[in-house]
Amino acid sequence: xxxxxxxxxxxxxxxxxxxxxxxxxxxxxxxxxxxxxxxxxxxxxxxxxxxxxxxxxxxxxxxxxxxxxxxxxxxxxxxxxxxxxxxxxxxxxxxxxxxxxxxxxxxxxxxxxxxxxxxxxxxxxxxxxxxxxxxxxxxxxxxxxxxxxxxxxxxxxxxxxxxxxxxxxxxxxxxxxxxxxxxxxxxxxxxxxxxxxxxxxxxxxxxxxxxxxxxxxxxxxxxxxxxxxxxxxxxxxxxxxxxxxxxxxxxxxxxxxxxxxxxxxxxxxxxxxxxxxxxxxxxxxxxxxxxxxxxxxxx
Numbered sequence: 414x415x416x417x418x419x420x421x422x423x424x425x426x427x428x429x430x431x432x433x434x435x436x437x438x439x440x441x442x443x444x445x446x447x448x449x450x451x452x453x454x455x456x457x458x459x460x461x462x463x464x465x466x467x468x469x470x471x472x473x474x475x476x477x478x479x480x481x482x483x484x485x486x487x488x489x490x491x492x493x494x495x496x497x498x499x500x501x502x503x504x505x506x507x508x509x510x511x512x513x514x515x516x517x518x519x520x521x522x523x524x525x526x527x528x529x530x531x532x533x534x535x536x537x538x539x540x541x542x543x544x545x546x547x548x549x550x551x552x553x554x555x556x557x558x559x560x561x562x563x564x565x566x567x568x569x570x571x572x573x574x575x576x577x578x579x580x581x582x583x584x585x586x587x588x589x590x591x592x593x594x595x596x597x598x599x600x601x602x603x604x605x606x607x608x609x610x611x612x613x614x615x616x617x618x619x620x621x622x623x624x625x626x627x628x629x630x631x632x633x634x635x636x637x638x639x640x641x642x643x644x645x646x647x648x649x650x651x652x653x654x655x656x657x658x659x660x661x662x663x664x665x666x667x668x669x670x671x672x673x674x675x676x677x678x679x680x681x682x683x684x685x686x687x688x689x690x691x692x693x694x695x696x697x698x699x700x701x702x703x704x705x706x707x708x709x710x711x712x
Contacts, residue, residue, distance in 0.1 A: 471606035478602045479595045483625070486591045490629075493584050494638060500576045501642040505652055505690045507569045509682045511559030512692035516680075518556025520549035520696065529698050537661040538676050588629050596620075643684060655680030655694060665701045669709035675699045 524531060535543020558565045646652050660673035680694035699711040
């Protein structure tokens with residue numbers, strides 16, 4: 414038998430040695446390590462980016478919630494200011510009612526004493542004025558309502574107590590409690606936005622700048638409440654000035670033909686400089702007199 418001849422080895426290629434096997438595996442391991450490092454880097458960067466985005470969203474939600482708490486507090490202060498104005502308008506009406514009651518009681522006393530008599534007022538200024546003056550007899554004793562222990566005085570004190578002891582204290586409590594309520598909302602929203610078991614008190618929050626006290630002081634409603642109260646009171650005709658002068662139609666004295674006997678009605682309701690409502694109502698008869706030294710005058 415003959416054996417097939419072996420093919421000759423290629424020229425220039427050394428025969429493979431035992432130490433040259435597995436070099437491709439080393440290169441592959443190096444590349445795999447580099448790929449693992451790159452993957453881990455991008456994974457951690459993604460984790461940090463996601464955590465930062467979640468932190469920003471949580472902080473935005475917390476800031477919005479705190480701003481909402483503050484806005485609701487400001488709205489509540491505005492509603493309390495409106496209640497202040499309503500109380501002031503009610504007090505203005507009570508003061509005016511008291512002034513009218515005093516006028517009615519005074520006229521009832523004058524009518525009973527005949528100073529002046531009702532028929533004289535009707536004769537000089539017309540039956541309407543005479544009937545109104547005669548009706549003052551039914552107002553006898555009404556001035557007691559406006560005195561210190563009267564019903565109108567007690568009602569005024571109740572309104573004043575509501576303003577000073579209720580509404581003012583409510584506003585003070587709102588202003589004082591807002592910072593703590595706002596911080597509690599911040600912490601609660603942050604705790605709700607994290608899935609881990611974190612208590613609201615675990616967050617380290619610091620407020621770098623809070624202008625809440627200065628903001629409330631600068632834009633406090635009581636600085637403008639006077640104007641608001643006066644504008645609201647101006648909508649009620651009952652609180653309008655009550656000035657009227659009636660004159661008899663005929664000439665009283667030839668030396669002053671343009672002058673007449675006068676029935677003067679005066680009344681006004683106003684808010685004085687100290688913030689208290691003042692009201693006055695009067696009605697007086699002024700007879701025209703004359704003499705040769707000073708001429709005509711009203712008495």
